[in-house]
Amino acid sequence: MPTRTPDTMSVTSWVTDATLAPSMHNAQPWLFHYSRADGALSLRMDAARTMPHTDPSTRGLHIGCGAALFNLRVAAAHAGWEARIRLMPEVTDPELLAVTTFVQSGENNDVADLYPALRRRHTSREPFSDETVPEAVLDGLRGAARAEGARLDLPGDWQIETMLELVWDAEHAEELSPGVREEIARWTAGTESARPEGIPSYALGPRRYDGRAPVRDFAGGRQVEGRRSAVFEQSPCLAVLGTREDERKDWLRAGQATERVLLQATHDGLSTSLSSQPLEWPELRWAIREPTSGTGHPQMLIRLGYGPEVPATPRRPVSEVLVVT
Incomplete structure (x- = not known):
C-alpha cells in the first residue's frame, strides 16, 4: 500500500506559515520545492539574499531558515502531520539546507499547541514595561x-x-x-x-x-x-x-x-x-x-x-518562494 503524502494545498499552507519566521533584516532568504512524486519538501538558501558584509559566514541566514523550519513543523503538526527533517542532506550541494518528509501522526504533538502564536509573533522595537517576567x-x-x-x-x-x-x-x-x-x-x-x-x-x-x-x-x-x-x-x-x-x-x-x-x-x-x-x-x-x-x-x-502589540512586517507571496512539481 503506497505511503500517503500531503496534498499540494496543505503543503502550500504550511510553507506560508513557515515564511512568517523572523530573518535578518527581514530578507526572507528561503526557497522551497515540493515534489509531489515522493512527498519531499526541500529548503534551499536564496543566494540573492545573502549579506556579505553583515553576515559573511551566512550564520544569520541559516538561523532564519531554521526558524522557518520550526514554523513548518508547527503548521504540519497542527494539521495532524509530523515533519521529519534531514539537515544538510547533500555534502555536494551546500545551498540545500534541509529536506522534509511528512507522516500522519495520531499522537499529540506538543509543538502543535504553539500554532496560534505563529501569526501573533512579531518583532517589537517598542519600549517594554518594567514589569518583571515571572x-x-x-x-x-x-x-x-x-x-x-x-x-x-x-x-x-x-x-x-x-x-x-x-x-x-x-x-x-x-x-x-x-x-x-x-x-x-x-x-x-x-x-x-x-x-x-x-x-x-x-x-x-x-x-x-x-x-x-x-x-x-x-x-x-x-x-x-x-x-x-x-x-x-x-x-x-x-x-x-x-x-x-x-x-x-x-x-x-x-x-x-x-x-x-x-x-x-x-x-x-x-x-x-x-x-x-x-x-x-x-x-x-x-x-x-x-x-x-x-x-x-x-x-x-x-x-x-511586556509591550504593546505591533503590526506584522511584510512577507513575500508564497508563489515567489515555493515551486511544486
Whole structure:
C-alpha cells in the first residue's frame, strides 16, 4: 500500500506559515520545492539574499531558515502531520539546507499547541514595561530551547552590563563600516507596504530618548517622517541562546530553538525582539559567551518583556518562494 503524502494545498499552507519566521533584516532568504512524486519538501538558501558584509559566514541566514523550519513543523503538526527533517542532506550541494518528509501522526504533538502564536509573533522595537517576567515563564522558555538541543541563559546584572557595552561597541563598528551600512540601507530605506520584504518605516520603532534596551536603530541618522522618541527599559530582560557546537547544522538547530522560544514567549503573553548586532562581529561574539555555560557558542540575543502589540512586517507571496512539481 503506497505511503500517503500531503496534498499540494496543505503543503502550500504550511510553507506560508513557515515564511512568517523572523530573518535578518527581514530578507526572507528561503526557497522551497515540493515534489509531489515522493512527498519531499526541500529548503534551499536564496543566494540573492545573502549579506556579505553583515553576515559573511551566512550564520544569520541559516538561523532564519531554521526558524522557518520550526514554523513548518508547527503548521504540519497542527494539521495532524509530523515533519521529519534531514539537515544538510547533500555534502555536494551546500545551498540545500534541509529536506522534509511528512507522516500522519495520531499522537499529540506538543509543538502543535504553539500554532496560534505563529501569526501573533512579531518583532517589537517598542519600549517594554518594567514589569518583571515571572521565573516560571522564564523556566518554560529555557525548556523550549532545551527541547531543540540549545540552551537559553539569562545573564545576571553584571553580565548584562558587559553585554550592553558590547552592543554599543557593535553600533560603533557598524558606523565605521560602509559595507554594513549599505546592506542595512538596502533592506530598510524606502521599504513601505508595497515591498514584500525588509523593514518598513512603521516597524522601525521609536528613537531611544532614554533607557538601555538593545534595540537596533535601523534608521541610523536618516530622518523618518512621523517617527517619535521614547524611553526604553533601564533594566532589560535579556536572554542568550547558544549551542555546544558552531557548524552549519548547529545554526539551523539554533534557528529552530530561537523560534520555539519566541512562539512560547508569545503564547505566554510576552513581547520579543531579536538582536544579532553584537554577534555579527567575531571578536564581540566571542566576548558575549558565558564561560560557565555548557553551550559555548552564542547564536542569538533575545529581549523579553511586556509591550504593546505591533503590526506584522511584510512577507513575500508564497508563489515567489515555493515551486511544486
